[in-house]
Amino acid sequence: MATRSASSKNSTYILSLPLFFLLLFFPSLSLSISSNVTYDGRSLFISGRRRIIISASIHYPRSVPAMWPGLVEAAKEGGVDAIETYVFWNGHEPSPGNYYFEDRFDLVKFAKIVRDAGLYMILRIGPFVAAEWNYGGVPVWLHYVPGTTFRTNDEPFKKHMERFTKYIVDMMKHERLFASQGGHIILAQIENEYGDIEKVYGDGGKPYAMWAASMALSQDIGVPWIMCQQYDAPDNVINTCNSFYCDQFTPNSPNKPKIWTENWPGWFQTFGATNPHRPPEDIAFSVARFFQKGGTVQNYYMYHGGTNFGRTAGGPFITTSYDYDAPIDEYGLVRQPKWGHLKELHNAIKQCENILLFGNSALINFGPLQEANIYTDHSGGCSAFLSNMDEEKDKLIVFQNKSYSLPPWSVSILPDCKNVAFNTAKVKTQTSVIEMIDEKLQSSEGWSIFKEKVGIWGNPDFVKNELVDHINTTKDSTDYLWYTTSFDIKGGEKISKQSLLMVESKGHAAHVFVNGKLQASGYGNGTEIKFNLTTPVTLKPGRNDLALLSMTVGLPNAGPFYEWVGAGPTSVKISGLTSRTLDLSSHSWAYKIGLEGEHLSLFSPYGNGDLNWKMYSQPPIKQPLMWYKIIVDTPKGDDPIGLDMQHMGKGLAWLNGYPVGRYWPRKSSPNDKCTTTCNYRGKFFPDKCRTGCGQPTQRWYHVPRSWFQPTGKNTLVIFEETGGDPTKIIFARRQTKNF
Structure with missing residues (x-):
């Protein structure tokens, strides 16, 4: 040892x-x-x-x-x-x-x-x-x-x-x-x-x-x-x-x-x-x-x-x-039935193990899509696999003077070359259904709130007359990077009601704030991380402040020279001014890496951040850049726990300082192709069997039981980017019902 x-x-x-x-x-x-x-x-x-x-x-x-x-x-x-x-x-x-x-x-x-x-x-x-x-x-x-x-x-x-x-x-x-x-x-x-x-x-x-x-x-x-x-x-x-x-x-x-x-x-x-x-x-x-x-x-x-x-x-x-x-x-x-079906498969294969490893093999073809592999040893032992690779039709074959009916796209395993111990298409295991049982956050205390500043908090980390690459700047120390600049609209210049802010970005996501107010958000997706964001903006004569909160949502994990793939805005323009389109891409931009709440370790129950929180009996809702903290009781029982975030926007969550992870109940398109049943027959590919069209890809977020205090109070911290209702966050106990 x-x-x-x-x-x-x-x-x-x-x-x-x-x-x-x-x-x-x-x-x-x-x-x-x-x-x-x-x-x-x-x-x-x-x-x-x-x-x-x-x-x-x-x-x-x-x-x-x-x-x-x-x-x-x-x-x-x-x-x-x-x-x-x-x-x-x-x-x-x-x-x-x-x-x-x-x-x-x-x-x-x-x-x-x-x-x-x-x-x-x-x-x-x-x-x-x-x-x-x-x-x-x-x-x-x-x-x-x-x-x-x-x-x-x-x-x-x-x-x-x-x-x-x-x-x-x-x-x-x-x-x-x-x-x-x-x-x-x-x-x-x-x-x-x-x-x-x-x-x-x-x-x-x-x-x-x-x-x-x-x-x-x-x-x-x-x-x-x-x-x-x-x-x-x-x-x-x-x-x-x-x-x-x-x-x-x-x-x-x-x-x-x-x-x-x-x-x-x-x-x-x-x-x-x-x-x-x-x-x-x-x-x-x-x-x-x-x-x-x-x-x-x-x-x-x-x-x-x-x-x-x-x-x-x-x-x-x-x-x-x-x-x-x-x-x-x-x-x-x-x-279930996946775990149990595979267990039965493993048992059937292990019954054949000795003959498979020490025996001689032979192949018999019964048709273009039907075949048998037979393994025999010197002692007379015999095991066989009978396959039907037809995707549509059952096939009846005769093997060693005995008839076997093979469902489409299936393999029958015969450890003794006589009796079918298992057929891959015949599921006999019980089926289970997952239920998430709601359990409201139980707390005898109110909410603590910290409002994240829009743009630069403290002093800028640096200033440049260009838009820098997000990943090369943060080096993945945080998801967040502030890009901030200001521009003047001269007194005689007319501002169109159709003024548009146009942002081109290498990805992954960005929130746009004009004069301190959230105007719009833009996102890439799993197939195309780049995005263009065009949004109407309300401008005023004189100085206007523009802040872009750029976000990464996980760095690339494979592909050609993936570590050289960048992120963040590459072009920022404003149209709708009477005499020009304002190109801000080469303006003076001030940058700040991360959030003030991250710097203050607000997510840690052991940090010095308590002085920065303000107490509320009811928290402000649907406001961007909000940190929420609440002391909650440990859910009853021993069922696994999920955090239901369907009423929140996008952000990060922690329990007792442990990082639950990114939450984002982003919905899939209702026009995507989903199936109520899944045809197992034929070659599989990831888009073959899909569910959840028009629903959040992920609604519940796993919070391990061991992260909860067994007898005491637990500190739940949420950072919300765009606005949500934290009073509707609930724990859910995950249970299975078999039938």
């Missing part, structure tokens, strides 16, 4: 001496569940035994430590063998050399919970992860190291990437968590989605990919390294597949097993869009086909999606919820 030093900054890892000597002289006392991991073209060998592995992605920072044991146990009960997680570099190294592994980022604690549950672990170190996570997991500060371009052969990037990777490897080794040390980590991934590197970076990507593989292999961890979507990975690195379907995936070498790193049981959400779903029948079909065609390791991405707490969501415009329509929902409750 390893212990950490008290200093999270230095994070030095040492073996505790008593347990070290016990392991040295009595190695059988180790909680080992494996000893070494090798592979050939058929499968992994774990402790000398061939294994089929069904894995589940659970990202430790997207839940909280109090939830981890329950999530892992629910995955295990669902028939899972391993837990997979990324390692989130920007969460662990917020500034160069300053490491953090506490609370939601306690990677070692999470790993040991997985180990103690008797499950394997797949560690995807990255350090680029994509994952709809801010900047794809790469620290923002690295972009500002001279000579750095992410995911290329640039020396500064490679230097920092190697240092962090080694840090994680050394941490896991000191904790004796790799299988070669008697631990449970059976695979480690370096980087992510290499296929995209070569497409995007061309000649600059391939050398980096090969360097990363070489660097990883130099780490003495004793388990195989994998590379996601690197189709020409080095001989001693296993390339893997990411997709909705990987049954036809073939490794680049016949000596490597088929590994599916990401089978997507749903999809992520973006603010202002409808909600995607993937039917359990289709997920089961894809998994069954993968193992039917010789697959060996299959991982659900995600099995529990969780929550993008605080400002961790990427995108831009990825929602705070990362539910992913996963078998375990965002709040930690199993989603």
